[in-house]
Amino acid sequence: MKYIREFRDGGLARKLAAAISREADPDRHYNLMEFCGGHTHAIFRYGVQDLVPANVEYVHGPGCPVCVLPVRRLDDAVELALKEGVILTTYGDMMRVPGTKQKSLIRARAEGADIRMVYSTQDALNVARDNPDRQVVFFAIGFETTTPPTAVAILQAQAEGLTNFTVFCNHVLTPPAIAHIVNAPFEPGEKPVRIDGFLGPSHVSSVIGWAPYEPAAREFKKPVVIAGFEPLDVMQSTLMLIRQINKGRHVVENQYTRVVTREGNRKAQSLVAQVLELRRTFEWRGLGYVPDSALRIRDTYAAFDAEKRFTVSPKDSREVKSCECPAILRGVKKPTECKLFGTVCTPDNPMGACMVSSEGACAAYWTYGRKRGAAIPAKGAAA
Numbered sequence: 001m002k003y004i005r006e007f008r009d010g011g012l013a014r015k016l017a018a019a020i021s022r023e024a025d026p027d028r029h030y031n032l033m034e035f036c037g038g039h040t041h042a043i044f045r046y047g048v049q050d051l052v053p054a055n056v057e058y059v060h061g062p063g064c065p066v067c068v069l070p071v072r073r074l075d076d077a078v079e080l081a082l083k084e085g086v087i088l089t090t091y092g093d094m095m096r097v098p099g100t101k102q103k104s105l106i107r108a109r110a111e112g113a114d115i116r117m118v119y120s121t122q123d124a125l126n127v128a129r130d131n132p133d134r135q136v137v138f139f140a141i142g143f144e145t146t147t148p149p150t151a152v153a154i155l156q157a158q159a160e161g162l163t164n165f166t167v168f169c170n171h172v173l174t175p176p177a178i179a180h181i182v183n184a185p186f187e188p189g190e191k192p193v194r195i196d197g198f199l200g201p202s203h204v205s206s207v208i209g210w211a212p213y214e215p216a217a218r219e220f221k222k223p224v225v226i227a228g229f230e231p232l233d234v235m236q237s238t239l240m241l242i243r244q245i246n247k248g249r250h251v252v253e254n255q256y257t258r259v260v261t262r263e264g265n266r267k268a269q270s271l272v273a274q275v276l277e278l279r280r281t282f283e284w285r286g287l288g289y290v291p292d293s294a295l296r297i298r299d300t301y302a303a304f305d306a307e308k309r310f311t312v313s314p315k316d317s318r319e320v321k322s323c324e325c326p327a328i329l330r331g332v333k334k335p336t337e338c339k340l341f342g343t344v345c346t347p348d349n350p351m352g353a354c355m356v357s358s359e360g361a362c363a364a365y366w367t368y369g370r371k372r373g374a375a376i377p378a379k380g381a382a383a
Ligand code: SF4
Pocket: 322, 323, 324, 325, 328, 335, 338, 339, 340, 341, 342, 345, 346, 350, 351, 352, 353, 354, 355, 356, 362
């Protein structure tokens, strides 16, 4: 398939691996955070970590939208789903994420809640059209990639005069998260990880462009390379980061030129800006409250905002005990450092979002055989 096969070419991978080995300074350790779960899965699926020298280490970042949703918002979604007359619609991965006391949406469905898995916002709108006597809530999660379809769904609902469609908006933004993670607070006893550079989001950047990462790269002196999701994309981006680090440069470069431009998709940006606005602060699992890092529905569209149409009670929400997802999302622990990994917690019986999500780091370790890699060394953890 064009744009797939040529980015998985073994001969080119070996050449890139040789170039990385040649250019990586043996006297230093490179901690490269791949922001996206898609990058994490590419690294493990194709064994990229094994192709690069031991002093080039990939640190898994918070770029899995299911994983970063805090338990409290999931608990709120469960409460919404259990309200009389409500149909809650959401993407498949969200259904199995455990909330407080391990209560997931799928468990709420077993208790009688009407929760339906959808593949798109258009599916959710169809549920609303087909059920005019019910209130249909779309549980919207995701980074900037999935935000435009949410905005379009709200505009469509308004144009059609749908009065039974609302959105529980949990869309989050990547540039503030990258800026925050460099200075993320650490829990007592955690060893801080020095991040030397970022493999920047690819699909997200196709929407917002790569310019929004420039302030963080400049301020924190960390290079960012927007990287595609195929193995050669990741390896070429690694080489680009190593070259910047070696020269003491810290700018945004774009490896994913076949998709991403500096400006991004202006039409999508303007649709989002019409319907959604910045939240002053928003909680991320692992990162805590991050300023200006999420979106909410503008007052003009309040009729479609589930947070305004329904009330949810305050909660004492809690992570599953011993789940290390928050530390993994900060890059300070690997999945194999969680004592539940592969024992209590597996994809069939997930204890945390990082094992449920198709983009989660724990799922990547399990799926591609790293479950045997308890010995994967936690290299270069020193600041
Ligand atoms: S292995 Fe399971 S319990 Fe441990 S951090 Fe990952 S998701 Fe959480």
